[in-house]
Amino acid sequence: MSDVHGGENLLFLTDEQLRQGIEAMFFAYRGFTADPDRILEGMAYGRAHHRALHFIARAPGTTVNNLLAILGVTKQSLNRVLRTLVEDGLVESRVGKSDKRERNLFLTEQGAALERKLSDAQRSRMRSAYRAAGPEAVAGFRTVLEAMMDGEMRRRYLRLKDGGS
Amino acid sequence: MSDVHGGENLLFLTDEQLRQGIEAMFFAYRGFTADPDRILEGMAYGRAHHRALHFIARAPGTTVNNLLAILGVTKQSLNRVLRTLVEDGLVESRVGKSDKRERNLFLTEQGAALERKLSDAQRSRMRSAYRAAGPEAVAGFRTVLEAMMDGEMRRRYLRLKDGGS
DNA sequence: TTGGAATGTCAACATAGCTGACCTAGACTG
DNA sequence: CAGTCTAGGTCAGCTATGTTGACATTCCAA
Numbered sequence: 001m002s003d004v005h006g007g008e009n010l011l012f013l014t015d016e017q018l019r020q021g022i023e024a025m026f027f028a029y030r031g032f033t034a035d036p037d038r039i040l041e042g043m044a045y046g047r048a049h050h051r052a053l054h055f056i057a058r059a060p061g062t063t064v065n066n067l068l069a070i071l072g073v074t075k076q077s078l079n080r081v082l083r084t085l086v087e088d089g090l091v092e093s094r095v096g097k098s099d100k101r102e103r104n105l106f107l108t109e110q111g112a113a114l115e116r117k118l119s120d121a122q123r124s125r126m127r128s129a130y131r132a133a134g135p136e137a138v139a140g141f142r143t144v145l146e147a148m149m150d151g152e153m154r155r156r157y158l159r160l161k162d163g164g165s
Numbered sequence: 166m167s168d169v170h171g172g173e174n175l176l177f178l179t180d181e182q183l184r185q186g187i188e189a190m191f192f193a194y195r196g197f198t199a200d201p202d203r204i205l206e207g208m209a210y211g212r213a214h215h216r217a218l219h220f221i222a223r224a225p226g227t228t229v230n231n232l233l234a235i236l237g238v239t240k241q242s243l244n245r246v247l248r249t250l251v252e253d254g255l256v257e258s259r260v261g262k263s264d265k266r267e268r269n270l271f272l273t274e275q276g277a278a279l280e281r282k283l284s285d286a287q288r289s290r291m292r293s294a295y296r297a298a299g300p301e302a303v304a305g306f307r308t309v310l311e312a313m314m315d316g317e318m319r320r321r322y323l324r325l326k327d328g329g330s
Numbered sequence: 331t332t333g334g335a336a337t338g339t340c341a342a343c344a345t346a347g348c349t350g351a352c353c354t355a356g357a358c359t360g
Numbered sequence: 361c362a363g364t365c366t367a368g369g370t371c372a373g374c375t376a377t378g379t380t381g382a383c384a385t386t387c388c389a390a
Binding site: 211212213238239241242245246264265266267 | 345346347348349354355356357
């Protein structure tokens with residue numbers, strides 16, 4: 001092992017370091033969701049609605065099945081969320097063109113407006129954190145997060161990332 | 166602004182980059198909790214029990230109030246979790262020595278065993294991610310996470326980190 | 331053309347948050 | 361010492377979001 005890369009003391013892999021990473025992840029995720037949660041509270045919506053809006057905004061026309069796989073919940077659970085969003089006029093569900101079993105999902109103007117509001121709040125915190133940490137830290141942050149995903153989720157993430165820029 | 170630090174193009178702060186960060190956080194958190202969740206499922210315990218065990222292991226003798234503040238839930242919610250853990254003999258609740266209103270919480274041998282099992286699973290994934298990403302990425306990861314926490318949570322996190330190493 | 335597979339919906343239930351009200355025991359203070 | 365505050369526990373009931381099971385519709389292939 002070289003002294004520079006392979007041979008570093010690996011101090012960052014001690015159990016204590018790993019546990020600090022775990023706790024950092026826990027506390028940071030709370031911050032990460034805090035702002036949208038605050039906006040949603042009292043609106044009869046929750047985090048699940050936010051997630052649905054986010055990914056429909058990200059991939060307009062996506063199907064229920066697709067969304068299911070991304071969110072990792074059962075279709076029954078997603079369906080309840082989707083139903084309220086459709087009833088409230090935030091999401092439009094169109095019968096699939098080629099396959100009529102499918103439903104293609106779109107945000108209405110109103111849905112897009114709420115999504116933007118939530119997204120702005122979350123991005124704003126992200127931006128502060130990124131700015132405070134600097135570009136190199138951000139690159140490291142992304143690298144570690146990608147390595148932490150399950151294989152299937154990583155594939156979905158990368159597909160979204162590359163397909164959506 | 167200098168060309169080196171203040172004057173970089175700030176590409177990492179574009180909305181698209183920020184949104185990728187948001188999605189990375191979402192997918193990574195799923196991986197982060199997946200292994201303990203798998204162990205817990207079918208045990209009549211959930212993520213809430215895991216969190217309680219973790220922080221009791223981290224700070225043995227902690228009080229209910231303390232745990233409440235760290236976990237950010239109501240006492241009613243925590244109490245339900247704590248009660249089952251005490252009933253099942255995983256956690257011991259001793260009347261406070263100096264202030265008898267307080268309860269000091271400790272893991273029993275059995276509780277410590279389960280905590281270790283959950284913790285090992287979570288650390289193992291963390292270790293793989295850290296190893297794959299390398300020490301510099303890990304440092305950046307931690308920096309961004311700390312910047313993402315709410316002020317109060319960051320204080321708690323740092324207190325745990327510095328007091329507990 | 332018919333039977334299986336895929337897509338989505340409805341109903342019922344479990345878990346884990348939450349608020350609000352109220353209790354005991356112990357600590358503190360005028 | 362009386363009154364008040366604090367730590368913790370409990371009961372009742374609500375909400376959000378997950379689960380499984382049963383079912384309808386649609387598509388496709390034998």
